[in-house]
Structures are given as C-alpha cells and as structure tokens.
Amino acid sequence: MTLSLVLQAIFAGVTNGIVYALVGMGLSAIFKGSRVINAMQGEFSVVGAMTTVLLLTKAGWPYPAAIAAGALAGALLGAGLELAFVRHMARKNASEDSFLLLTIGLALTLSAGTLFFVGRDGYLLPPFGEGVLIVLDAVIQFHALWLIAIGIGATLALRAFFHRTSVGLSMMAASIDADGAATTGINVARMRTYTFFLGGLLGALGGILVTPLVAVDYQLGLNLTLKGFAAAVLGGLTNPLGAAVGGLTLGLVESLAIIGISSSYKDVVAFTVLIVIMILMPNGILGRAGRRGG
C-alpha cells in the first residue's frame, strides 16, 4: 500500500463524502423540520442534475444559469412535496410509516418519470475546472477541488443561515417547539415548506456537483438517498451539520476500506457501517453533543 494510493483514496473519499453530506444535510434538515424521513431525497439530486443537463445541452443555456435553474428545480420540487402531500397528511396525523411510504411512492414515480422522459442513458456535466492536480503521484481532478470548496461553503452558509438569519432562526424554533413558535407569531406550516425547499435545494446541489464525476441516470436517486440517509444517521439525524461530518466519515470509510478489499464491496462496507452505527451509537458519531445546534 503506497502513500499515493492512500492519498488518492482519501481524496476520493472526501469528494464522495461531500456529496453524501449535501444529500444527508437536506434529509436531516427535512427530518428536523417535519419528522419526515424523505425517501425521495436522492430524486432531488437526479431532478436537479437532469434539469441542468437538459438546459445546458438541449436548450443551450449558459452553464451558470443552467446550474441555478437545476438547483431551483430541486428546491421547488421539495416545496411542492410539502404543499401537495405532507401538509395534507400531517393534518390527518398520518403515521411515520405513511410518510415513508409516500416518499417511496414518489421516488418510484420520479425515477420512472426520468426513465420515460430522458431514457436509460447516463448524462455527464462538464467539469467546473479542466485539468488535474498531481500530488505525490495521486491524481486529483480540478472539479473535485471545486466540489469540495462549494460543499464546505454550502455547509458554512447553512450554519450561518440557521444561526444568523431571522428565517433560519424561525425555522429552528418551529422545529424545536411548534406551539411555542406559533405563540410568538411564527407561521409553523410555512416554515415547514421552507424546510422542504431547503432540503430540495441541498439535494439538487449535491446532484449537480457530482454529475461531472458520476453520470446521472434514472437509477441514481435510490443509491444517493441511502448514502445520504447513512450520512444523516451518522451525524445524529436531527442535526444538518452533523450530517456533513457523517457524510465525510462515510466517504472516507468507504474509500479507505476498498484499498484492502475489492472496490466492488464499497456499498457493502458503507451499509454495514450504517447498521452497526445505528445499533451501537443511536445518537450518531457525535453523540448527544451533536444533537445541539445546526
């Protein structure tokens, strides 16, 4: 095992980890705001990335505009999910399971919709920066550096949003104590819509960032949902920033483990870690401390 191989694995792990983190942060934000586990979180990524691909290649939009539109598409999908279904079902006091089944059903629908409208092919986006960086024989694509930088930026921005802006603080308040928040004049239902908007935005961002590295197709959603969920659980589930730590951990464990064993066992390792952590550390790797904040 050479140093460059380890370095390469670490970089791959951080790159994947940031994507898992973005998906997981969205999942976790939605769970925190509504107690709904969103099994279609990965579909936000697929819709965001596909919209960007289609606007860029078919409609000829400039790249930044296509990216913005893709991110917005994911966010609107999230808000739409809340307005069309979650609000209605929450009013009827639907059980945890029905929300899970609802989002599974919608995930199947969206995945089938992608298959129907776009086909089986995978699509790639152009990288944000051409070329590679070589550190100690480890090859690092410039795009991966962009991805890491944007991912970290998004995490910090999310933190600032929740702690510094009045909308973010209201969202936190509504999720911690809905009745108390309502008393102080916060529109709890609207905050929940915002939460889903934010969840969709983060999911779409993750999808758009990863698409220059991994082709997006109709099947990508489920896998991203699972990985995002693993990231969120590792981080304690109710803390979006914990999900960032969880995502990085998952990405690193996955890519370092496959140095030892065949790379095809990547998913086996990731999901085994998920099960073991859920059983042994129900509050996530950050423990109870990680449940605070975010």
Added chain:
Amino acid sequence: MTSSRPLSSYVTLGLALVVWAILPFVVPRHVADLLVFTGIYTIAGLGIGLLLGHCGIVNLAQATFYGIGAYASAYCTVMLHLPALTGFALGAALSMALAWLIGRPILRLTGYFLALGTLALSAIASALFFEWDWLTGGTLGIGGIPKLDLLGFALDRPSRYYFLVWIVAFACMAVAANLVDSRTGLMLRAMRDSSTAAAALSVDLQSLRTRVFVVCALFGSLAGSLFAHHASFVSTQSFTVDRSINFLLIPVIGGATSIPGIVVGALFITFLPEFLSKLGDFHQILFGLALVAVVVLVPDGLMGALGRLRKRRVAAGNGHGG
C-alpha cells in the same frame, strides 16, 4: 377465527374455492402465469404483513430471503443435482438462521431506523449476490432449474404449477392466521400499540419480534424457491432493493392486518403493471402514482377501506331501522 360464523360466510368461502380451482383452466396462459406470481408474492407478502400489521415493523429486506431461497433451490438442483426438496429446505434453514442472527441486533432499532436498517440489509445482500458470482452466477445467473413434479404429476405449465404455489400459499396463510390468533399474536399487538405497557407485563419484545422476523424470512425463502422453479432461471436482477420495496407494497396496498388484504395487494402488484404496460414505458409512472394515491387516500390499505365502507353501510342501515 370465531366459531359463530354465519352460514353465508361459508358459502362465500366455498364459492371462492370453486372459482380458485377453475380459474387456471379458463384464463389464457399468460394470465395463469400472473396468477402463479400472485401466489408467490402472496407468500412473500404475508410475512411482511405480519411484521407491519402486528409489530409495526417496516421490513424492506424481504428480497434478501427471497434471493436466498431462489439461489438455494437453483444451486442444489442445477449444480449439485440434488432433489428439489433439499433446495427448499436449505433455503428455509439458511434464511431462518440469518434472520435470527441479524434479527437479534437489528430489531432493537425502531421506526425509521429499523426501516432503513432493513433497506441497508437488502442493499448489502443484493451487492453480495452480485459479487459472489461463483455461487450465484452474477448477472448471468443460473439457468436450467428443473420444473417440479408432485406425486409423479409434472407441474410443467403455469396452470398446473398454480395449484402447488397456492397450496403452499394457503398453508402459509393458515400459519399466519394461527400466529395472529394465538397468545403470541395478542402480545404482538399489545407491543405494537404500547411497547412500554407490554414490557411492563413482562412480554419479551425482542424475542417475539425476532420470532416473527424469522417466520417472515421463512415465507420469503419459500416464495423464492417457488419462483426459481417457475422461472427456471435466476439472476441478480430479481433480488434488488427495488424488489424489496415492491414486496413491502403488497401489505401496504392491500392492508397489512388482513390476510385477504395480502392477496389483494399481491394481485395489485402483479396485474396492475401488466395491465398498464399496454401504455408503454409510461406505465411505471402510473404505477408509482397509484401507490401514492393508496398511501394518501386509504392509509389502511384497500381491505381497510372496504371494511370501513361496510361498517358505514351497516351503521347507516341501523340508523334507518332505529
């Protein structure tokens, strides 16, 4: 099952049996084929229904046990040239042992965590089926699995295999009904409705939940073995996470607490896609939407909705009478 059943319910049951026995001979071959799959899915769905309806557990790992049953049958008959029964037995033994081993730790989780824990389990199993191609044939699969015969009677056509599959399905239904009506079933429901109260009455939650999980795995494995002998060919595509999700839909759509509900759910997921497939690729979208509609509009499944409708009609009738 109460003993004070009205005569009409026996008549209904008798009629249903007659229809059941004639059905495979009067429908076209491809419909008989779908009815065989309905039976197989009923068996797999029964276990999930027990977990969902009586323990409140969302099991998204059934494709794992379905796969173990199918591969055990395929491997025993094709590679080792053993009689078919050994495949069934090996699959069942492996599935139950695995369910017991994994069930003990994983069933300590609750709610969402447990649902996604089982989903992760299914993802692991599906990756392992793919990787262990020396055993499973990977994507190329294992072909040439022999058709079964029963007492010298070859079950080489869907209309004949139908009877074996459904007899197994009825046996599984009897096991499930017994479990539900037994003391165990009572404790299960107590546990589902208030696990704290049940624990205070010294109900051993873990071992009960594990026991039902093992029964569920057994049903999954039997369904898998039956599938292998029906399709004659098994490959990794049949045992993916998608399949686990599909299996979960059976009790969700039909109604998890009712055994006829499982049959309704199995009919739904075999016939609706077939019916919609005339519309081309668009059918998968409609299938997804149909599922969403069921979850939103009738959260207790189609049988649950039927029950409520009947109750309302009875109530309305009483209202008129009084």
